[in-house]
Amino acid sequence: MTAQILSAIFTIIVGVGGCVVYYWGANKILDAVFPSRGVSGAAAVDNLRRQGLIRPWLFVGPAMLIVTVYLVYPVIETLRLSFMDRGGENFVGLANYSWAFGDREFRNSIFNNLLWLAVVPAACTFFGLIIAVLTDKIWWGNIAKSLVFLPLAISFVGASVIWKFVYEYRAEGQTQIGILNAAVQYLGGNPQVWISTPFWNNFFLMVILIWIQTGFAMVILSSALRGIPEETIEAAVIDGANPFQIFWKIMVPQIWGTIAVVWTTITILVLKVFDIVLTMTNGQWNSQVLANLMFDWMFRGGGDFGRGAAIAVIIMLAVVPIMIWNIRQANREGGGGH
Known part of the structure; x- marks a missing residue:
């Protein structure tokens, strides 16, 4: 553990220090090559x-x-491999895609992904919005928001390990931990x-992602709620609207628009969900999702680059x-586009 901590600290120091040295040195060199001091006005x-x-490219280039x-x-390489055979050497056309849509496990993965898409973005957005509204009304709202946001700082694997203890089962007669x-x-x-x-x-696994991502939805939606003009709320109150009507109407x-952005952001995350399923069930008991199936075919027992790449492309x-x-x-x- 000590060695890992020291390695992480060393990596951070070298990474951050290297960036500082690069940007400082690159600017110094640029100023030396094209000096703006000590030369004539036109030069x-x-x-x-x-x-x-040149300077923007020094920052954006790396x-x-x-x-x-x-x-x-x-x-590009994944697209190429999706048209190749098991070893990625011989061209097989659309055979991998034909296999995918005819494979029972692939169809089950599609079904599970659709379940995740139907539940997780909606639940995260709904709970995030409700929490954002309620915490803006109480004096300890910032503390509550911090607690809700905290799971977002935990890795998916770490969160899965935590929830493994929540779902842990012991045989009959033993103490349930x-x-x-x-x-x-x-x-x-x-x-x-x-x-x-x-x-x-599937739903028990979804709870983990909802627990993690609700904090993200809450923060974004809370910021949007604070941008609502107070005049519209006051006018609604004067007109006799109750809190429920003010909220929904x-x-x-x-x-x-912000709700839609939050929804679709979490939707993208759900389409790529992998860590939670791998850690909790490894795709067993009909819990397989597309990303996990891709990993299995590409790197594990399947060992088929073509099929794994085809799933990745999908x-x-x-x-x-x-x-x-x-x-x-x-x-x-x-305000950046129309």
């Missing part, structure tokens, strides 16, 4: 213009290089193996339209 103006053209190497190239089974037993019910119950285990319509094709709409909606909300 100084030309050098300042050149600095203005990020673009990293994105190209670690995002653009893998996308899982919170849920202990509560069920206390109320006179029978403990259950929650995460191995087909179909319903005044507040929600004015922040609908996930990408599902995510990209939502992501584009999300960016446009966010730009529209921020």
Whole structure:
């Protein structure tokens, strides 16, 4: 543990220090190559213009290089592999896609992903909105928001480990250490193996992501609610509107764009959900999702690059339209587009 902590600290120091040295050094070199001091007026103006053209690339360039190497190239390579055979050597056309839509496990993964899409974004947005409204009315609202936001700081794997203890099952006659089974037993019910119950285990896994992402939804929606003009609320109160009417007919319509952005952002996350399923069930008991199935075919027992890549492309094709709409909606909300 000590070695890991020291390694993490060393990585942070080297990473942050390296960035500082790079940007400081790059600016120094740029100023030396195109000096704006100690030269004639016309030359100084030309050098300042050149600095203005080059300096943004000193900051953006490394990020673009990293994105190209670690995002653009893998996308192109994945597309290529999706048309290749098991070893990624021979061209097989659309055979991998034909296999995918004819495979029972793939169809089950699609069904599970659709369940996640139907439940998680709606639940996160709803709970986030309700919490944002309620915490704005109480003096300890910021403390409550901090507690709700806290799970977002936990990794998906860490959150899954926590919830494994919540769902933990012990055989009959043993003390139930899982919170849920202990509560069920206390109320006179029978403990259950929650995460191995087909179909319903999907919902128990969804609870983990809802627990994590509700804080994200709450923060964004709370900010949007504070942007609602007080005059509209006061006018509604004067007209005799009750709190429920003010919420649904005044507040929600004015922040609908933000609600949509939050909804679609979580939708993109759900389409790529992987860590929770891998940690909790490893896709067993009919809990498989597309990202987990892709991982199995690409890197585990399947060992089929073509099929794994085809599933990855299908996930990408599902995510990209939502992501584009999300960016446009966010730009529209921020006044950057129409």
